[in-house]
Amino acid sequence: MRIVADTNTILSGLLWQGPPRRLIEFAGERTVTLCTSVVLLAELAEVIGRAKFAARIHPAGLSATELVQDYARLAEIVAPASLSKPVSRDSDDDVVLATALGADASLIVSGDRDLLDLGTFRDIQILRATEALALIGR
Numbered sequence: 001m002r003i004v005a006d007t008n009t010i011l012s013g014l015l016w017q018g019p020p021r022r023l024i025e026f027a028g029e030r031t032v033t034l035c036t037s038v039v040l041l042a043e044l045a046e047v048i049g050r051a052k053f054a055a056r057i058h059p060a061g062l063s064a065t066e067l068v069q070d071y072a073r074l075a076e077i078v079a080p081a082s083l084s085k086p087v088s089r090d091s092d093d094d095v096v097l098a099t100a101l102g103a104d105a106s107l108i109v110s111g112d113r114d115l116l117d118l119g120t121f122r123d124i125q126i127l128r129a130t131e132a133l134a135l136i137g138r
Helices: 007-015 018-026 038-047 049-058 062-073 091-105 130-134
Strands: 002-005 031-035 107-108 126-127
Touching: 002 007, 002 018, 002 091, 007 018, 007 038, 007 049, 007 062, 007 130, 018 031, 018 107, 018 130, 031 038, 031 062, 031 091, 038 049, 038 062, 038 091, 049 062, 091 107, 091 126, 107 130, 126 130
Parallel strands: 002 031, 002 107, 107 126
Antiparallel strands: none
């Protein structure tokens, strides 16, 4: 199953235990394929590099850059498709949708209400991490 997870989901998975972490573990086990784009990786690098996350990262002996690089090696990097018009209420979320199209993903994983309220986008389901794990487990 090809999945695109939004930045906050990946951030949660990299820094905390829980369903987003399990999603990343599934990718490492090759149970699923996590797909991302250069734009989403840049956003992840910007967010994870914020001072408020340093206390979570540094005790593990890692840097924000190393975490992003590790994720980039784990994920398949794809070119986002072009969207003819804005889709989400928050236009920043359109890169997630475009990346999912470019990846030929069957699932978008997000906790973002603007994406979740769409429910689906061009036959791509949009689910929370717990719902995605239940679907993968079937």
